[in-house]
Amino acid sequence: MTIQEATAEIAIIGAGPCGLTFARLLEQHGMTDYAVYERDAGRTANRAGGSLDLRPGSGQRALEEAGLIDEFKRLARYEDTVFTIYDTKGKEHLRLGEGRDAPEIDRLQLQEILLDSVPEDKVRWGHALVDAQLGSDGRPVLTFGNGVKVSGFKLVVGTDGAWSKVRPLITPSKPVYTGRTYFETRIQPTNPLYESAISLLGRGSTSAVGDNHILLSQKQGDASYRLYLGFQMPEHILRQGGQYDLSDADKVEAARSMLLDDKHYGTWAESYKQLIRHATDFRGWSLYSLPAAGLSEGGEQGWKAVSGVTLAGDAAHLTPPNGEGVNLAMTDALDLAGRISRWTGLSEGERTQDALDAVVREYEAIMLPRGLKSISKGHMMTDIMFAESHEPFVKLLKSFIQMEGKKETDGGS
Numbered sequence: 001m002t003i004q005e006a007t008a009e010i011a012i013i014g015a016g017p018c019g020l021t022f023a024r025l026l027e028q029h030g031m032t033d034y035a036v037y038e039r040d041a042g043r044t045a046n047r048a049g050g051s052l053d054l055r056p057g058s059g060q061r062a063l064e065e066a067g068l069i070d071e072f073k074r075l076a077r078y079e080d081t082v083f084t085i086y087d088t089k090g091k092e093h094l095r096l097g098e099g100r101d102a103p104e105i106d107r108l109q110l111q112e113i114l115l116d117s118v119p120e121d122k123v124r125w126g127h128a129l130v131d132a133q134l135g136s137d138g139r140p141v142l143t144f145g146n147g148v149k150v151s152g153f154k155l156v157v158g159t160d161g162a163w164s165k166v167r168p169l170i171t172p173s174k175p176v177y178t179g180r181t182y183f184e185t186r187i188q189p190t191n192p193l194y195e196s197a198i199s200l201l202g203r204g205s206t207s208a209v210g211d212n213h214i215l216l217s218q219k220q221g222d223a224s225y226r227l228y229l230g231f232q233m234p235e236h237i238l239r240q241g242g243q244y245d246l247s248d249a250d251k252v253e254a255a256r257s258m259l260l261d262d263k264h265y266g267t268w269a270e271s272y273k274q275l276i277r278h279a280t281d282f283r284g285w286s287l288y289s290l291p292a293a294g295l296s297e298g299g300e301q302g303w304k305a306v307s308g309v310t311l312a313g314d315a316a317h318l319t320p321p322n323g324e325g326v327n328l329a330m331t332d333a334l335d336l337a338g339r340i341s342r343w344t345g346l347s348e349g350e351r352t353q354d355a356l357d358a359v360v361r362e363y364e365a366i367m368l369p370r371g372l373k374s375i376s377k378g379h380m381m382t383d384i385m386f387a388e389s390h391e392p393f394v395k396l397l398k399s400f401i402q403m404e405g406k407k408e409t410d411g412g413s
């Protein structure tokens with residue numbers, strides 16, 4: 001396979017929220033010498049979604065700097081910020097978030113806004129990175145699944161999510177299974193149970209917790225509900241050919257029966273069991289996290305500064321869900337793009353590889369501790385959300401409200 005010479009200075013691997021926000025911010029800074037390489041075949045190839053809440057100091061700030069806040073506000077669902085916690089019998093214990101400035105947007109809508117904001121020819125669809133190595137000149141050589149091999153970029157930014165193929169250039173750390181998995185399902189507006197779902201789940205998100213299980217619901221932009229049924233289970237049973245391989249219709253029904261047995265949701269309120277009986281579109285979401293060692297410098301598994309390479313978003317700091325993943329990914333994009341713009345602003349003679357590496361190291365110095373904090377919060381929240389009782393979760397969220405209130409009284413410090 002011949003190695004092509006890069007036709008851009010910066011390669012961005014992955015057109016998710018992080019990669020696209022970064023691309024758009026580069027455009028805003030007048031830096032147009034970049035290319036985004038994405039695994040999906042085209043913009044409509046991957047309809048996997050979910051609803052994301054964008055927060056003022058992070059996700060929304062990135063969109064403001066990207067000049068896209070008005071597009072976001074047009075689609076953002078301010079009426080869906082409410083979050084309610086129940087126990088397994090359907091008794092309400094906490095309701096919060098009404099009027100909170102963290103509106104929801106569907107992942108696909110966010111991706112559309114970002115894609116529309118960068119020139120079409122900047123995104124190279126159908127380019128799944130399969131390998132990244134350092135060449136004899138010390139520069140990364142990227143090999144894609146479609147047979148393309150490219151080298152010569154001044155900077156490769158891995159924004160390719162949980163299973164990043166850029167990451168091995170920086171750390172041998174790999175995501176570790178947390179022991180917990182969600183069955184993701186839907187109640188569509190056409191579902192016979194939809195009207196009951198509206199009265200049970202309402203707007204925004206809900207979470208019923210107990211018996212080391214959780215049932216989360218999230219209202220979507222298309223009025224459907226996404227349900228996440230999570231608990232501890234072996235990693236392999238959702239895999240292809242596994243006991244609950246959800247690509248097999250018979251195994252979906254076996255999974256439904258298992259979910260309804262007394263070891264899982266069988267003893268929960270009848271209204272929750274009805275949701276499980278009628279839910280459709282089953283998918284699995286096993287929760288993984290990068291080990292902290294992978295984000296710390298030094299040690300065999302540690303983070304190593306590499307000339308011309310960095311990571312951002314989930315590729316850098318995959319965490320069990322803590323409600324911040326996308327916000328942090330977009331903040332990384334903001335921090336990195338700001339530093340790159342300083343480098344592009346240098347005079348011709350000063351725009352060296354060393355100068356570029358120096359600004360990238362500055363970015364990593366703030367991104368890594370922030371990522372570590374997020375991973376630790378993700379583990380703490382997962383333990384609480386999959387607990388024996390709803391009480392620790394209620395207590396935790398009350399403490400978050402108090403902290404937010406305190407920040408407001410202190411003037412946001």
Ligand SMILES: Cc1cc2nc3c(=O)[nH]c(=O)nc-3n(C[C@H](O)[C@H](O)[C@H](O)COP(=O)(O)OP(=O)(O)OC[C@H]3O[C@@H](n4cnc5c(N)ncnc54)[C@H](O)[C@@H]3O)c2cc1C
Pocket residue numbers: 013014015016017018019037038039040049050051052053127128129130159160161162163164165285312313314315321323324325326327329
């Ligand atoms: C079901 C679910 C629900 C979630 N809910 C929330 C939530 O409510 N709030 C929140 O803040 N976060 C949530 N998250 C986490 C959030 O989605 C991520 O933190 C965020 O999307 C990270 O953005 P990213 O761009 O770094 O990575 P990703 O969103 O993973 O994007 C990576 C991109 O890279 C592409 N890619 C992957 N591998 C390759 C390759 N080898 N070559 C080329 N391209 C590649 C992918 O196709 C994708 O486009 C959720 C995640 C999931 C899975």
